[in-house]
Amino acid sequence: xxxxxxxxxxxxxxxxxxxxxxxxxxxxxxxxxxxxxxxxxxxxxxxxxxxxxxxxxxxxxxxxxxxxxxxxxxxxxxxxxxxxxxxxxxxxxxxxxxxxxxxxxxxxxxxxxxxxxxxxxxxxxxxxxxxxxxxxxxxxxxxxxxxxxxxxxxxxxxxxxxxxxxxxxxxxxxxxxxxxxxxxxxxxxxxxxxxxxxxxxxxxxxxxxxxxxxxxxxxxxxxxxxxxxxxxxxxxxxxxxxxxxxxxxxxxxxxxxxxxxxxxxxxxxxxxxxxxxxxxxxxxxxxxxxxxxxxxxxxxxx
Amino acid sequence: xxxxxxxxxxxxxxxxxxxxxxxxxxxxxxxxxxxxxxxxxxxxxxxxxxxxxxxxxxxxxxxxxxxxxxxxxxxxxxxxxxxxxxxxxxxxxxxxxxxxxxxxxxxxxxxxxxxxxxxxxxxxxxxxxxxxxxxxxxxxxxxxxxxxx
Numbered sequence: 001x002x003x004x005x006x007x008x009x010x011x012x013x014x015x016x017x018x019x020x021x022x023x024x025x026x027x028x029x030x031x032x033x034x035x036x037x038x039x040x041x042x043x044x045x046x047x048x049x050x051x052x053x054x055x056x057x058x059x060x061x062x063x064x065x066x067x068x069x070x071x072x073x074x075x076x077x078x079x080x081x082x083x084x085x086x087x088x089x090x091x092x093x094x095x096x097x098x099x100x101x102x103x104x105x106x107x108x109x110x111x112x113x114x115x116x117x118x119x120x121x122x123x124x125x126x127x128x129x130x131x132x133x134x135x136x137x138x139x140x141x142x143x144x145x146x147x148x149x150x151x152x153x154x155x156x157x158x159x160x161x162x163x164x165x166x167x168x169x170x171x172x173x174x175x176x177x178x179x180x181x182x183x184x185x186x187x188x189x190x191x192x193x194x195x196x197x198x199x200x201x202x203x204x205x206x207x208x209x210x211x212x213x214x215x216x217x218x219x220x221x222x223x224x225x226x227x228x229x230x231x232x233x234x235x236x237x238x239x240x241x242x243x244x245x246x247x248x249x250x251x252x253x254x255x256x257x258x259x260x261x262x263x264x265x266x267x268x269x270x271x272x273x274x275x276x277x278x279x280x281x282x283x284x285x286x287x288x289x290x291x292x293x294x295x296x297x298x299x300x301x302x
Numbered sequence: 303x304x305x306x307x308x309x310x311x312x313x314x315x316x317x318x319x320x321x322x323x324x325x326x327x328x329x330x331x332x333x334x335x336x337x338x339x340x341x342x343x344x345x346x347x348x349x350x351x352x353x354x355x356x357x358x359x360x361x362x363x364x365x366x367x368x369x370x371x372x373x374x375x376x377x378x379x380x381x382x383x384x385x386x387x388x389x390x391x392x393x394x395x396x397x398x399x400x401x402x403x404x405x406x407x408x409x410x411x412x413x414x415x416x417x418x419x420x421x422x423x424x425x426x427x428x429x430x431x432x433x434x435x436x437x438x439x440x441x442x443x444x445x446x447x448x449x450x451x
Binding site: 043044045046048049061062067098 | 326327329330333334358382383384385386387389421422423424
């Protein structure tokens with residue numbers, strides 16, 4: 001039994017309005033049985049400084065990533081995590097976080113790898129909730145464990161690996177990093193430390209659409225017409241396109257994956273989570289530098 | 303840890319005695335306890351140096367006593383939305399404020415790794431704390447050199 005969706009007028013224009021809730025909706029539904037609110041931030045301590053009452057925390061680094069292999073947790077690990085957070089297979093999960101839901105969207109994408117059906121984002125995230133002067137607490141809930149089933153992760157539909165990206169060249173690619181990272185001027189985000197990619201630039205043919213363009217000043221998603229202007233008119237995507245999005249480690253591109261999949265309704269969007277920290281270090285993969293997208297390499301070199 | 307000033311060695315011991323989850327709670331306590339900038343610095347942001355190695359905006363300034371042990375006084379500014387960064391700054395503040403310049407310079411560069419947070423906190427953030435320490439030591443050296451001239 002999932003919880004009723006938010007009938008907010010702005011959401012109705014999106015392809016999948018059931019994937020978003022407003023701060024008003026969440027405030028009205030807090031504490032409802034069958035709903036678990038999850039905060040997911042970049043900073044591992046931000047939740048502890050104050051969070052939405054009743055919300056649990058999921059940390060992208062310690063909870064969702066495998067500790068040894070560069071990969072996500074497996075089905076058993078995800079089931080343990082869900083149980084610990086009081087989430088059942090039928091629970092409605094509302095995710096929110098800092099930085100326009102950048103990390104919350106990443107968590108939502110990982111939930112989708114495990115086929116969790118009803119997972120939504122709080123439009124505007126943590127910042128909007130706080131800006132509206134709503135309640136925060138430092139009190140941590142102690143949820144009763146659930147018997148979440150062990151579901152094998154299904155990567156293929158929404159996750160691309162390096163060989164998939166090589167095969168994809170010629171079809172739309174979206175690079176969601178900053179313009180400086182795209183041109184190759186730098187290999188990390190502005191104001192972020194150097195992160196060890198040996199080469200700068202972008203995957204040939206990728207269009208540059210920095211992820212944050214999808215968010216308005218208050219952190220909410222732009223409306224459908226604005227998003228179409230950015231991704232259809234601007235980046236040249238057409239309805240029905242197969243798309244791969246990438247960034248540095250796959251977090252910012254999860255945000256764009258959410259926008260393309262759930263707000264604009266593209267049915268075949270994959271997130272390349274290896275992203276630039278893999279591509280920019282890989283041997284003999286093609287790279288384009290500068291502001292031009294670059295063409296498809298004539299010869300497969302790898 | 304003979305090379306750590308007493309206060310900093312005590313903090314490292316406190317962290318080491320805890321489980322990881324409690325270490326994060328302790329770091330939050332440090333974050334909450336970071337002192338505000340004094341007015342003479344708060345009104346003059348140009349006197350603060352940005353720690354570019356950190357993911358979050360953090361600024362630091364320091365003063366070295368002109369004589370005696372040349373004790374170092376540290377000042378940090380970091381927003382509440384960046385509690386991990388504030389926590390690291392606060393550890394350095396509590397561990398090094400008032401410590402003689404020479405003892406600050408002798409703190410090992412990998413001191414942040416002694417806090418036992420390298421599993422929970424991404425390498426990127428750990429490097430941010432190392433960056434803060436490196437900048438503190440550089441500023442201390444500059445202050446000593448300026449004093450000697």
